[in-house]
Amino acid sequence: MNPRATIVPEYTFSTTGARLRRNRVKLARICCILLCMGTLSARATDETAGKTAQDPGTTRGLDWLAKNTSWITEQQIRLTEIPAPEFNETQRGLFLKQLFEAAGLQVRIDDIGDVIGERSGSDPQSVVLLAAHLDTVFPAGTDVHVKRSGPRLLAPGISDNGAGLATIVGVARALVESRIRTTKTIVFAGDVGEEGEGNLRGMRALVERYGSRLAAVIAVDGPSTDHITTQGIASRRIEVTITGPGGHSWSDFGSPNPITALSRGIVRFSAIRLLDSPRSSFNFGVIEGGQSVNSIPARAAVKVDLRSESEDQLTRLENALRDAMQAGGRDEASAARSNRDAVQVSFRSIGTRPAGVLPEDSALLQAIRDADRFLGNRSRLERSSTDANVPLSLGIPAVAIGGGGSGGGSHTLNEWYDPSGRDLGLQRLFLTAVGLAGIQP
Numbered sequence: 166m167n168p169r170a171t172i173v174p175e176y177t178f179s180t181t182g183a184r185l186r187r188n189r190v191k192l193a194r195i196c197c198i199l200l201c202m203g204t205l206s207a208r209a210t211d212e213t214a215g216k217t218a219q220d221p222g223t224t225r226g227l228d229w230l231a232k233n234t235s236w237i238t239e240q241q242i243r244l245t246e247i248p249a250p251e252f253n254e255t256q257r258g259l260f261l262k263q264l265f266e267a268a269g270l271q272v273r274i275d276d277i278g279d280v281i282g283e284r285s286g287s288d289p290q291s292v293v294l295l296a297a298h299l300d301t302v303f304p305a306g307t308d309v310h311v312k313r314s315g316p317r318l319l320a321p322g323i324s325d326n327g328a329g330l331a332t333i334v335g336v337a338r339a340l341v342e343s344r345i346r347t348t349k350t351i352v353f354a355g356d357v358g359e360e361g362e363g364n365l366r367g368m369r370a371l372v373e374r375y376g377s378r379l380a381a382v383i384a385v386d387g388p389s390t391d392h393i394t395t396q397g398i399a400s401r402r403i404e405v406t407i408t409g410p411g412g413h414s415w416s417d418f419g420s421p422n423p424i425t426a427l428s429r430g431i432v433r434f435s436a437i438r439l440l441d442s443p444r445s446s447f448n449f450g451v452i453e454g455g456q457s458v459n460s461i462p463a464r465a466a467v468k469v470d471l472r473s474e475s476e477d478q479l480t481r482l483e484n485a486l487r488d489a490m491q492a493g494g495r496d497e498a499s500a501a502r503s504n505r506d507a508v509q510v511s512f513r514s515i516g517t518r519p520a521g522v523l524p525e526d527s528a529l530l531q532a533i534r535d536a537d538r539f540l541g542n543r544s545r546l547e548r549s550s551t552d553a554n555v556p557l558s559l560g561i562p563a564v565a566i567g568g569g570g571s572g573g574g575s576h577t578l579n580e581w582y583d584p585s586g587r588d589l590g591l592q593r594l595f596l597t598a599v600g601l602a603g604i605q606p
């Protein structure tokens with residue numbers, strides 16, 4: 166058993182001071198246990214990690230990555246400068262296809278736009294999948310030209326997920342240079358539909374394609390190497406629409422107004438108090454409606470993102486949202502002077518992400534920890550909502566990790582990426598992939 170995993174829910178996500186203090190005490194106790202156990206488990210796994218790392222092919226691959234970070238960063242810039250709004254990832258996918266082909270992969274693009282490059286192993290029935298999502302949250306027309314400021318690269322999408330895409334391209338090239346033949350087949354994929362309303366459709370298609378052949382799935386998302394996401398947070402995305410009769414702002418005044426009704430519902434729902442644990446969240450992310458300043462709108466809609474560490478809690482949250490928005494509609498109807506029956510509230514699911522957890526004794530987690538130990542990298546376990554949710558929910562070993570370097574401002578126009586030290590993330594993924602896939606003599 167790995168004691169580090171057991172502390173994740175509390176110390177990574179706690180919010181209250183009291184709990185932080187309690188956890189510090191707990192943490193100190195666990196550190197003592199780790200000190201004792203760490204030496205024992207390190208001996209056992211160092212042997213496997215050492216074998217992979219000492220292979221001359223591995224050395225060639227690691228060296229190539231260390232010496233070619235600038236080339237990898239150049240590819241990241243080229244990928245980032247091709248816009249890839251959700252549902253419109255084709256152009257970026259075509260360039261990724263070229264990069265995969267140049268790395269000797271057998272490449273195909275599936276019906277929905279996933280770019281899939283295979284590197285066959287001796288056992289085609291066993292597959293390690295390295296995936297990075299192609300899409301960004303930024304709509305068409307966003308300026309994605311990459312600017313520089315000191316060591317930093319500035320552009321929407323440069324980290325999320327320019328960093329992930331460039332990292333899998335780098336690792337694919339390093340495998341060519343390493344001349345390693347693996348037992349398992351390694352599949353590289355740029356997948357569509359991770360952000361926004363894509364509903365993880367790219368990853369869903371990949372999991373469907375490879376099914377029971379998947380030995381491990383690694384979603385490479387964003388830059389940092391300080392975490393391993395082993396738990397998928399469940400989320401539900403809902404569009405709430407309120408309609409009314411519409412009308413003229415002066416002559417129809419007193420008729421119900423869907424924007425006001427929506428606002429009443431949002432205020433009601435926002436007043437609910439969430440538990441600290443299991444942790445949950447909600448976000449009213451997009452609101453729209455109305456046609457002119459002097460018209461009573463006939464329709465207004467809001468898109469809501471609900472997340473929770475617990476499926477039960479998520480169901481409660483969704484029910485509370487439905488109740489609050491219905492009540493907002495009723496409040497507006499009862500405040501109206503006419504057309505009171507005309508207010509309609511409806512709900513549409515625009516995305517569901519299932520929850521899942523990677524077992525602590527998984528070979529995948531072990532392989533990443535071996536790589537971390539070899540490279541002297543420290544990382545903590547984390548929970549998040551990523552492409553890894555899909556395989557995790559089906560019991561397929563999966564994680565999400567970063568590709569190296571550092572970054573910030575993701576999902577904003579101020580997004581940045583600093584490639585300094587990115588070789589750590591590249592080598593970490595390379596060692597993990599080779600460790601999992603196994604080297605053929």
Ligand SMILES: [Zn+2]
Nearest residue numbers: 325326386387
């Ligand atoms: Zn991402």
